[in-house]
Amino acid sequence: MVGTSPNSWSDAARQAVATASRTVRNIQTVDVVKSSAVVEDGEIVEYRVDVKIGFEYEG
DSSP states (O other): OEEEESSOHHHHHHHHHHHHHTTOOSEEEEEEEEEEEEEETTEEEEEEEEEEEEEOOOO
16 A cells, blocks of 8 residues: 655555555554655656555454
8 A cells, every 4th residue: 555645654654554444343453664755847746655554453
């Protein structure tokens, strides 16, 4: 899963968790696998994180 933010990598991770929370219950962990950013005119305009979401399965 990928999270993005114009503000920071930590905010991008929060956005990824918020998006996953819409369809996945019992999220317990988030592991940031990769961090990157989009640069325009020498400035970071978007922070990106690839994450793995850990959750407890209800079955």
